[in-house]
Amino acid sequence: MYRFVPNAARDALTFTSMALQDRVADNSAGICSAEMSEILFGAGFGVITDLENGPDGKLYVVSLSKGTVYRIGPKPGAFPDSDGDGAGDACDCAPSDAGAFGAPVEVPRLRVAGAAPTTIGWDSQAAAAGTATAYTTVTGDLVSLRTDHGFPSACTLAQGSAATSLTEARPDPPAGSGYYYLVRAENTCGNGTFGEAALDATLPPGCPCSALAGGALISFRIVNESLTVWVTNGPFIDRAKQLLATGTRQIPIFDTLLDGRACDPQWTWHVDPQNVSFADAAIELCDGLPSYIEANKAYWLGTVGSYCPWAAVVTSVEDRR
Numbered sequence: 001m002y003r004f005v006p007n008a009a010r011d012a013l014t015f016t017s018m019a020l021q022d023r024v025a026d027n028s029a030g031i032c033s034a035e036m037s038e039i040l041f042g043a044g045f046g047v048i049t050d051l052e053n054g055p056d057g058k059l060y061v062v063s064l065s066k067g068t069v070y071r072i073g074p075k076p077g078a079f080p081d082s083d084g085d086g087a088g089d090a091c092d093c094a095p096s097d098a099g100a101f102g103a104p105v106e107v108p109r110l111r112v113a114g115a116a117p118t119t120i121g122w123d124s125q126a127a128a129a130g131t132a133t134a135y136t137t138v139t140g141d142l143v144s145l146r147t148d149h150g151f152p153s154a155c156t157l158a159q160g161s162a163a164t165s166l167t168e169a170r171p172d173p174p175a176g177s178g179y180y181y182l183v184r185a186e187n188t189c190g191n192g193t194f195g196e197a198a199l200d201a202t203l204p205p206g207c208p209c210s211a212l213a214g215g216a217l218i219s220f221r222i223v224n225e226s227l228t229v230w231v232t233n234g235p236f237i238d239r240a241k242q243l244l245a246t247g248t249r250q251i252p253i254f255d256t257l258l259d260g261r262a263c264d265p266q267w268t269w270h271v272d273p274q275n276v277s278f279a280d281a282a283i284e285l286c287d288g289l290p291s292y293i294e295a296n297k298a299y300w301l302g303t304v305g306s307y308c309p310w311a312a313v314v315t316s317v318e319d320r321r
Contacts, residue, residue, distance in 0.1 A: 001048070001061070003041040015039075026090045037273075043071060055127040057087065057102070085130065093189035099132020104185030104192035107135070112181070115172060121165035125185045125192075133187045135162045138194060138204055141219055142178040143315040144226045151198055153226055155207035155217075160186070169210065176244075177316040209263035215273060216240070217263055217318040220252065222309045227290045228264040229254070234275040237319060239278050245316045250278040253286075254307040257293070257300055267294055271307065280306035 015021060026035050046065035053250075054060050058073040087101035093274040094100040102127050106112030111121045125133045140154035147211070157182045158166050181240055182199065185192040193200050197266035209217060215257040218240050231237055243249055254271035262270030267290055286308040293307065 001041040001043070001045065002036075002039045004039060039059060039281065040252075042072065042112065047319055049142050057091075057128070076293050080147055094130070094187070097130070097132065097188045100130035100187040100189050102129040103189040104129045104133055104187055106193050106195055107183045107185050110181060110183055117229045118168040119165055120168060120181050120183075124164045124182050126181055129185065130187055132162075134162050136160060136184050136186060136203070138164060138182045138184075138199055139172070139179055139207065142180055143176075143221070143230075144219060144228070145180060147221045147224070147226045147315065151196065151204065153228065153264065154199065154204040155265050157210065159206070173316060173318065177289065190227050205261070205265040208261070208265075209305075212263075216320060217316075218314065219316040220309070220312040221315050222289055222312050225289050225291060226264075226315070227267070227309075227312070229271050229276075230263045230273050231271075231276055233276050234321070236276045236278065237317065237321070240314050241317050242318065243278075250312050251308050251310055252312050253277045253279050253282060253284045255305075257295070257305060257307055260273075260295070267289070267292055269297055269301065279308070 004013050005015075006012070013023075015023075015038060017035070017038045019026070020038060024041075045061055046063045048061055049064045050060075050062040052060045052062075054071070056073075058071050061070040061072060063070065072090055074086075079090065081087065081092070082089055082095045083098040085092065085098045085101050089095040092101045093103055105128070107122050107125070108280070109123050113119045113121070120137065122135070136152050137157045137158045138151075139157045140151060144153040145151070157168070168179075182194040182196065184194045184200070191200070209230055213231060215230055216237040217228055218231055218237070219226060219228045231240075239250070253276065255275040255277070258269070258270050258272060258273035259267050260270060264270070286304055286306045286309075287310045289309070
């Protein structure tokens with residue numbers, strides 16, 4: 001086996017020995033040795049049919065004639081390894097951290113198993129990036145994803161977890177809806193990717209309502225925006241489920257607006273979970289988009305006090321009663 005080093009432009013090979021500056025290995029004196037010591041990497045493998053880089057950073061060589069798979073790695077002690085993680089300092093992106101030696105990549109093969117509670121699992125990157133590699137999971141509602149054309153409704157379900165699985169406690173989504181999950185690997189060498197630049201740039205806030213019970217998370221589409229509210233009013237929840245099942249709509253009346261972020265990470269206000277109802281008509285004063293309230297929150301909370309979006313359509317009901 002031979003090892004060739006490309007130049008910086010990667011359009012030619014570079015050699016340090018004077019004998020190879022003419023780009024010719026004059027090996028008449030020794031067919032496999034003369035003028036070739038610089039490029040000779042290994043010998044004695046017989047007929048090689050495959051070379052692969054393994055997830056552990058080692059080189060695997062398949063020998064047909066010897067019926068053997070060889071694993072090639074640095075000789076222990078041959079290279080400085082300050083943190084003792086098996087990766088030489090020259091190739092270790094975190095030479096002082098024994099739990100990291102390679103930058104994480106995109107997490108492959110995300111798997112979901114079982115009805116609620118559901119287990120979400122994925123492949124470990126410990127062998128390729130280090131044993132201290134941790135994982136962050138982002139989730140959201142598929143209907144909101146389609147409505148928002150992005151991830152403003154997404155939230156962070158778990159952050160910095162060493163485990164390669166987690167248990168999702170939410171009940172199954174209603175028919176016609178679903179949840180999505182994205183996982184990113186992280187260590188001191190850097191972060192991998194969710195596969196979405198927007199999420200990589202700004203991690204969504206934590207899922208604040210994942211542990212709530214005794215009510216329902218109800219999502220609405222309001223023109224081109226969305227709103228998710230936590231409601232404990234039983235008749236309101238039952239009516240929302242009927243509207244969702246039949247594809248019909250009524251105007252939700254949120255009689256009390258409150259300051260502070262709750263179950264929808266997009267907005268810094270929320271509704272009273274009990275003081276809600278549905279109606280066939282409502283005054284125009286309390287109609288509008290969620291973004292209107294966000295942009296003029298003092299006016300809506302102090303003067304209007306309630307919210308009745310005429311165009312609201314129920315898109316999901318997560319009943320936790």
